[in-house]
Amino acid sequence: MLGALFSPDLSPAYLAALAGPIAETLALTLAAVSVAVVAGTLLALASALDAWPGRMLTSVGTALRAVPDLTLAVLCVVLFGLGAGAALVALALYYTASAAKAFAGLLAAVPRAPVRALAGTGAGGAVQALWGLLPLAAPQMTAYGTFVFECAFRAAVVVGAVGGGGIGAELVGSLAAFDLPRASTCIIVTVALALLLERGALFVRMHPRAIAALLALGLALAIAWWPRILPGDHGLRAASGLAAPYLPAEQWRALPRLLAETFAMAAGATLLAAVLALPLAFACSRTASAPALRLISRIGAAVLRAMPEAVWALVLVLWLGIGPAVGAAALFLHSLGALVRLFADTIDAAEPTARRAVLRTGAGRATAALYGALPLAAGALGTHAAFRFDWNLRMATVLGLIGAGGIGQELYEAQQLMHYGELSAWLLVTAAMLIGTERAVAALTGAWRKRVGVEPTRDWLTAPPGFEVRTRHRARFSSIHAAAVPSAPSR
Amino acid sequence: MLHVEQLTLAAAEGAPPLLRGASLTLSAGEALAITGPSGAGKTTLLRAIAGEIAPRAGRILLHGRPTASLVGRERAAIGFVAQAHDLVEPLRTDRNVLAGALGRWSAARALRVFLWPNREEEAMAEDALAAVGLSGAGRRRTASLSGGERQRVAIARALVQAPHLLLADEPVASLDPVAAQRTLDLLTSLARERGMGLICTLHQPDLAARHFDRVLRLTSAGLLP
Ligand SMILES: Nc1ncnc2c1ncn2[C@@H]1O[C@H](COP(=O)(O)OP(=O)(O)OP(=O)(O)O)[C@@H](O)[C@H]1O
Numbered sequence: 001m002l003g004a005l006f007s008p009d010l011s012p013a014y015l016a017a018l019a020g021p022i023a024e025t026l027a028l029t030l031a032a033v034s035v036a037v038v039a040g041t042l043l044a045l046a047s048a049l050d051a052w053p054g055r056m057l058t059s060v061g062t063a064l065r066a067v068p069d070l071t072l073a074v075l076c077v078v079l080f081g082l083g084a085g086a087a088l089v090a091l092a093l094y095y096t097a098s099a100a101k102a103f104a105g106l107l108a109a110v111p112r113a114p115v116r117a118l119a120g121t122g123a124g125g126a127v128q129a130l131w132g133l134l135p136l137a138a139p140q141m142t143a144y145g146t147f148v149f150e151c152a153f154r155a156a157v158v159v160g161a162v163g164g165g166g167i168g169a170e171l172v173g174s175l176a177a178f179d180l181p182r183a184s185t186c187i188i189v190t191v192a193l194a195l196l197l198e199r200g201a202l203f204v205r206m207h208p209r210a211i212a213a214l215l216a217l218g219l220a221l222a223i224a225w226w227p228r229i230l231p232g233d234h235g236l237r238a239a240s241g242l243a244a245p246y247l248p249a250e251q252w253r254a255l256p257r258l259l260a261e262t263f264a265m266a267a268g269a270t271l272l273a274a275v276l277a278l279p280l281a282f283a284c285s286r287t288a289s290a291p292a293l294r295l296i297s298r299i300g301a302a303v304l305r306a307m308p309e310a311v312w313a314l315v316l317v318l319w320l321g322i323g324p325a326v327g328a329a330a331l332f333l334h335s336l337g338a339l340v341r342l343f344a345d346t347i348d349a350a351e352p353t354a355r356r357a358v359l360r361t362g363a364g365r366a367t368a369a370l371y372g373a374l375p376l377a378a379g380a381l382g383t384h385a386a387f388r389f390d391w392n393l394r395m396a397t398v399l400g401l402i403g404a405g406g407i408g409q410e411l412y413e414a415q416q417l418m419h420y421g422e423l424s425a426w427l428l429v430t431a432a433m434l435i436g437t438e439r440a441v442a443a444l445t446g447a448w449r450k451r452v453g454v455e456p457t458r459d460w461l462t463a464p465p466g467f468e469v470r471t472r473h474r475a476r477f478s479s480i481h482a483a484a485v486p487s488a489p490s491r
Numbered sequence: 492m493l494h495v496e497q498l499t500l501a502a503a504e505g506a507p508p509l510l511r512g513a514s515l516t517l518s519a520g521e522a523l524a525i526t527g528p529s530g531a532g533k534t535t536l537l538r539a540i541a542g543e544i545a546p547r548a549g550r551i552l553l554h555g556r557p558t559a560s561l562v563g564r565e566r567a568a569i570g571f572v573a574q575a576h577d578l579v580e581p582l583r584t585d586r587n588v589l590a591g592a593l594g595r596w597s598a599a600r601a602l603r604v605f606l607w608p609n610r611e612e613e614a615m616a617e618d619a620l621a622a623v624g625l626s627g628a629g630r631r632r633t634a635s636l637s638g639g640e641r642q643r644v645a646i647a648r649a650l651v652q653a654p655h656l657l658l659a660d661e662p663v664a665s666l667d668p669v670a671a672q673r674t675l676d677l678l679t680s681l682a683r684e685r686g687m688g689l690i691c692t693l694h695q696p697d698l699a700a701r702h703f704d705r706v707l708r709l710t711s712a713g714l715l716p
């Protein structure tokens with residue numbers, strides 16, 4: 001039966017039938033990201049200029065970001081009903097909050113003197129933003145925006161699986177009907193699109209006009225799709241249920257086990273992925289590896305990470321059955337792909353003088369990377385692994401929605417049974433666990449960086465793992481200078 | 492028009508004062524040069540005159556008003572050409588030049604000019620660029636200009652701003668001798684023609700003596716002739 005997964009249905013008729021769902025998922029992504037970029041920019045400017053709504057909305061955003069995007073989608077489905085509208089609201093809200101936070105950080109890191117000079121010509125706050133702040137931060141903001149697009153695309157696929165339509169719904173439908181050839185086609189299409197989008201992001205960064213056109217199109221789509229009906233009868237009942245979080249006694253007793261399960265899923269997957277990613281990163285490295293080996297390992301890593309964790313989980317459920325093992329395996333496979341690429345880029349980006357010195361002793365390229373680059377990169381590698389753990393913990397709560405156990409599964413069951421008090425209690429548990437872990441990881445990585453003496457490179461709360469290195473890596477391909485963001489100057 | 496009375500200044504809170512009890516008067520159309528060793532506090536003095544740093548003691552009055560009290564559009568009365576040029580480097584050169592006029596424009600006009608400057612505004616930028624010897628550079632990205640070219644773009648921005656008082660911090664530091672002569676000629680003649688007050692800090696006493704009406708030396712003892 002599983003062999004059928006390797007014989008995709010590539011008949012022209014089915015491929016043509018997929019065009020609609022694909023377009024829907026892409027359009028949903030574009031609409032949500034456009035809203036997020038525009039609203040995020042406005043919010044970030046408001047807080048950069050100390051305008052009144054800035055701070056208040058930033059704290060609302062912090063609360064929103066504490067809940068994973070897909071969990072937010074479940075909540076929106078409860079409030080707005082099934083369909084693209086709920087998915088759009090969830091994705092737009094989540095990514096607006098992320099973008100606002102990230103953009104605010106980027107705006108704060110802009111050199112102050114040119115903006116002060118504009119103030120000296122008598123320009124007002126909004127005009128200073130347009131003529132000074134935004135142009136100065138634009139390259140980094142664009143890089144972040146395209147990165148958000150890639151994340152949102154994966155999220156949009158998975159949101160389809162929980163009732164948002166598009167290619168995700170098609171995939172879940174095929175899996176439910178045990179039509180594995182078609183499911184396999186959906187997966188191939190998703191992976192191919194994710195890879196294409198990675199390339200497309202490069203193009204868009206070099207063409208600011210394309211960005212303007214895409215944003216306009218996205219906003220138009222968002223307006224067309226935004227759920228017009230206010231939450232109706234059902235929505236109101238759901239809202240009042242949500243307002244009174246409540247857990248029955250046996251759930252309280254199960255809580256430690258569920259938390260441990262979720263935690264173990266993320267920790268095990270991250271640890272194994274990090275350990276295996278290190279040797280594979282050398283195989284992918286531009287400075288250490290041979291061309292053929294590099295090509296093969298790069299493609300392998302790209303495919304691993306192009307499959308969203310949730311899609312891995314949907315497939316793995318067929319092998320492993322429902323339970324935390326599915327979640328751990330899915331997180332491991334995706335993390336491996338992501339970490340290999342990140343580790344390789346980090347090793348390649350290390351200051352070259354030490355590596356050159358080792359090469360001059362007659363050592364080979366791999367040895368030079370091992371002795372000359374790895375020690376320099378160690379701090380960054382540790383930080384990346386820690387960030388990935390944080391990310392995986394988020395995903396672990398989400399994967400429960402597709403049968404991977406842990407608190408996510410409880411949340412999903414509460415939603416299915418319309419026990420909204422329990423749903424809201426699980427939301428609170430999720431948020432508390434994620435915020436607590438975030439704080440702990442931040443403290444640990446801070447201590448680690450101090451020990452190994454690595455500059456903090458990014459705000460890891462808002463920039464999902466990999467943003468920084470990819471930015472620097474891609475700067476080589478584009479004329480846009482998107483170097484590491486310096487830490488904000490104190491005023 | 493500018494009165495500096497018994498000024499005591501420090502570069503930052505808690506730092507020791509750089510000058511004590513300095514006084515200075517500047518009339519409209521007058522060009523003043525200030526020289527002094529590196530680190531003497533020339534930049535700090537100019538920033539204080541521009542109202543960016545509050546004095547420890549004493550007063551700085553432009554047309555009778557403390558410069559630190561100028562806010563919003565009123566700040567357009569004082570132009571500042573900073574030592575580091577302070578341009579918005581990702582923008583085109585003509586946008587940086589036109590930024591000098593932002594204090595006169597409404598937000599809507601600022602938005603329009605940012606996107607589509609009309610002929611008149613393009614001519615305004617071109618005239619200012621031509622005045623500093625950068626005719627035709629308007630379409631280039633500011634980041635692609637040399638240090639000396641950027642310095643002149645910063646001066647062109649100040650020309651568009653047309654302030655009552657222009658403060659220029661080492662405006663010829665990155666220029667070759669010929670361009671330096673020309674730039675100082677331009678600044679001092681503008682001061683005379685427009686009745687604009689001009690204060691430049693300089694490191695070259697000979698240039699200061701040749702071009703300016705008055706030269707003061709900034710030392711720890713204050714502003715000396
Ligand atoms: N923000 C600051 N905080 C602390 N000290 C400062 C600050 N800015 C300047 N200083 C100090 O104040 C002194 C005067 O600085 P200022 O920049 O005014 O000198 P300057 O005369 O313009 O020198 P140069 O000719 O090198 O430009 C210097 O010793 C400098 O180190």
Ligand SMILES: [Mg+2]
Nearest residue numbers: 533534574660
């Ligand atoms: Mg100075």
